[in-house]
Each structure stands twice: as C-alpha cells, then as structure tokens.
Amino acid sequence: MSRPPPPSPMLSVPEKKTAAAELFRDRHFFNSAFFTDLREARASLSAASSQTTTQDPSARRALLLRYHRLLASARDDPCAFDDNLSFTWNDAFRPHLKRTAASIRFEKAALVFNVGAASSRIAVDVDRVAEGGIKAACGEFQRAAGAFRAAAELMDREEGTVDMGPEAAAMLERLMLAQAQECCFERALAAGTSPAACSKVAKQVRFAMLLACSSSMLALH
Numbered sequence: 001m002s003r004p005p006p007p008s009p010m011l012s013v014p015e016k017k018t019a020a021a022e023l024f025r026d027r028h029f030f031n032s033a034f035f036t037d038l039r040e041a042r043a044s045l046s047a048a049s050s051q052t053t054t055q056d057p058s059a060r061r062a063l064l065l066r067y068h069r070l071l072a073s074a075r076d077d078p079c080a081f082d083d084n085l086s087f088t089w090n091d092a093f094r095p096h097l098k099r100t101a102a103s104i105r106f107e108k109a110a111l112v113f114n115v116g117a118a119s120s121r122i123a124v125d126v127d128r129v130a131e132g133g134i135k136a137a138c139g140e141f142q143r144a145a146g147a148f149r150a151a152a153e154l155m156d157r158e159e160g161t162v163d164m165g166p167e168a169a170a171m172l173e174r175l176m177l178a179q180a181q182e183c184c185f186e187r188a189l190a191a192g193t194s195p196a197a198c199s200k201v202a203k204q205v206r207f208a209m210l211l212a213c214s215s216s217m218l219a220l221h
Contacts (some may be wrong), residue, residue, distance in 0.1 A: 057121035109154035116147030131197040138183035145176035178208035
C-alpha cells in the first residue's frame with residue numbers, strides 16, 4: 001500500500017504593525033493597578049510589533065488576547081481614555097500604508113485581525129504528520145477564519161486599512177477555511193478512506209480554494 005504524500009505547504013497571514021499609543025494622561029486613575037496593566041499591555045504590543053515573525057505565535061496571541069480583555073473592561077469607565085487618543089496601524093500586506101484613528105473599535109478590530117494572523121501562524125507551524133497534528137492545524141485555521149470575520153464586523157461603518165475591509169476579510173476567511181478543508185483531505189488520506197470519499201473531499205478543497213482566489217483583493221496584495 002502506498003504511503004500518503006507529504007503534507008502540502010500552507011499559508012499564514014502577516015500581522016498588522018502598530019505604533020506606540022498613549023492611552024490616557026493626567027487621569028485620576030493613572031496609578032491604578034488595572035490601568036497600569038492596560039498601559040503595559042499596550043506598550044508590550046507596540047514594542048513586540050517589529051518582532052512578530054520571530055516571536056512564538058502562541059505567546060503573541062496570548063498577549064493580544066490579554067490586551068483585548070483589558071481594553072474591553074476599561075470601557076466601563078466613560079472617561080477612561082485621553083481626549084486626544086489615537087491609534088496607528090499599518091496594513092498587514094502593504095506596511096507602507098497606515099491609518100490613524102481615534103477609535104477604540106478600530107483598535108479592537110486590529111487586535112482581532114492579529115489574533116487571526118497569529119492563529120494562522122500556529123496552524124502552519126503544526127506538525128501535521130504527528131499524531132493529532134492535522135486536527136490541531138484544522139482547528140487553528142478555523143479560529144483564524146473566525147477572527148478575520150470578527151475583525152470585519154468590528155470595522156463595519158468604520159474607515160480602516162484595506163486589509164480589514166469586507167472584501168479582504170472575506171478572502172482571508174475563505175482562505176483559512178479552504179486550508180482547514182485541506183486538513184480534512186489529509187486526514188482522509190491518512191485514514192485510508194476510500195478513493196471515492198477522498199475524491200469528494202478533494203473537490204470540496206478545490207472549490208474552497210477557487211472561491212478564496214477569486215477575490216479581486218489578491219491583485220492589491
């Protein structure tokens with residue numbers, strides 16, 4: 001019996017980079033332990049922005065999620081942030097393009113986008129030949145797809161960079177789901193599934209990939 005072919009290479013998404021942001025100044029809660037944690041989390045995020053390709057993606061995702069949780073909690077205070085607050089984020093695919101906005105929603109969307117990017121890196125790094133590897137990679141690609149969709153929903157009615165626009169986000173979501181589907185195909189091959197069943201899964205993968213690659217956004221990136 002022939003051995004299944006080696007796993008196909010998969011694609012990950014680069015993270016958006018960000019500049020430092022002063023969340024609040026001269027506030028009554030400046031020395032609060034909670035807001036100190038919030039400031040430090042944002043500072044760590046911008047400091048590590050230039051190291052996203054070398055930093056462990058799981059650690060990176062944990063940092064992003066921690067800051068997102070702190071940011072969400074801080075919104076309970078109506079005067080939590082500086083009046084002149086602004087966030088700057090670069091386009092993930094064309095880093096020379098950037099947008100600065102005085103919007104917590106924009107900040108959250110960029111964070112969620114980067115959670116998706118980190119999840120895609122985790123998925124790509126998984127050893128799919130190892131036991132449980134295919135299942136783990138599939139789950140991470142699905143998480144990435146969900147994050148890109150969530151980022152687009154947060155950017156609804158917001159002006160942002162092209163990478164978080166509805167068409168780009170849809171393309172990234174489809175690409176991640178297509179790769180998750182390819183993991184299913186690899187699992188079917190490894191399990192010795194019948195040729196007819198493998199052929200059916202392969203057709204689903206092909207359709208998913210064609211759908212992802214049909215986006216006009218690919219020409220811009």
